[in-house]
Amino acid sequence: MSGNSNTVAPPTGGPASLRANCERCFGLCCVVPAFSASSDFALDKPAGQACRNLQPDFRCGIHRNLRERGFPGCTVFDCFGAGQQVSQVTFGGRDWRTSPEIAARMFEVFPVMRQLHELLWYLTEALALRPGDPLRAELGAARDETERLGGSDPETLVGLDVAAHRQNVNALLLRTSELVRGRAGRSGRDHRGADLVGADLRGADLTGANLRGAYLIGADLRGADLTMADLTGADLRGANLRGADLRASLFLTQAQVDAAKGDVTTGLAPALRHPAHWQLSITPNRPPAGKPHRRPRRR
CATH class of the missing domain: 2.160.20.80 (E3 ubiquitin-protein ligase SopA)
Known part of the structure; x- marks a missing residue:
């Protein structure tokens, strides 16, 4: 990193509530989205249907070998903590298997909550960049409003115009980016x-x-x-x-x-x-085939 005193330190990564906790989720990312057989997924899966690798305890049966088994797309998905929010807060710990009557609504709520939590993550990162007032106040108000929306009941969440809210937040994030980059030259x-x-x-x-x-x-x-x-x-x-x-x-x-x-x-x-x-290690350079390797002279 540059030693320039105007360089902004990287954000902290956000609170734990905005990081996925699969132990407190009912496998929603393995059920709600649709998969298409491709380089990212080894099979076709319609939306709302559990992946064949999802176990009765809501854990992935091939979690340790997803890439090797043809599911790299699963390894790069991030719900930003929306899964545990929907599972434990919005629906009070009831799961879609033992309470099938809530399944359809829960599956509708999850993608809305994921967008809200993603926006919360970005807003938290933006505030950590210390943009200064009045933009900081606007970002704080947007974060508070997004948190309030995330705490709504299922019906309110399903009816939310999340695209309009995202547009408003994105405008604030863009202003933050321009201000911070400009301030640091x-x-x-x-x-x-x-x-x-x-x-x-x-x-x-x-x-x-x-x-x-x-x-x-x-x-x-x-x-x-x-x-x-x-x-x-x-x-x-x-x-x-x-x-x-x-x-x-x-x-x-x-x-x-x-x-x-x-x-x-x-x-x-x-x-x-x-x-x-x-690859988390450095592979030493090898001499070209057919050419002898000479040790460098010590100086």
Whole structure:
């Protein structure tokens, strides 16, 4: 990370309530969404039907081997804590198996709650960037309102115009990003929503860049500097982040990291972890085949 005193420290990662706790959820992410057989999922599954790997105790039977069994899409899904909120708060601990009469409504509520919790995560991250008043007050009010909505009854949640609420929150998040990057003198290139699929961005200077919603699928970002780059909603599936500096990137989620490729040289903020499927050791360089390996002279 740059030693510039104007560089904003990365956020803390948000409270535990905004992190998935599968022990307190009834496997909603294994039931509610529809799966299509692809490189992400090994089977077709209609919405509202339990995945064949979901066990009676609401645990995944192949959790430790999801990638090897053809379900990498499951490993990068993040409900931001919506699963336990719906299971334990909205429906008071009743599950859809023993109380089938609530199943349909519970399945309708989950995607709404997930969007609210995702917005709560972003708002929490935005406040941690210390944007200053009056924007800080607006962000705080938006977070309070989002929390209030998340505590509503099932009928209210199903009838909520979550798209309109998301639009309002996104406007605040964009203002926060622009203010923080500008204050740090890091307003970079505007790649918002850009098609950068497979782009060669090795060693690119993307400090302060606006990459909100950019398509970076399979992009080569080895050694790129993404300090203060806004990565809100950027699609990083299969992107090569080896040697890239994302320690002070803005609004980078664990799910985005999990979907990318990297290794121990990838710089991440303390709140983010290097995924287990990444290569987390440095492989020593091997001499080309047929050529003798010479030890460097000591100086």
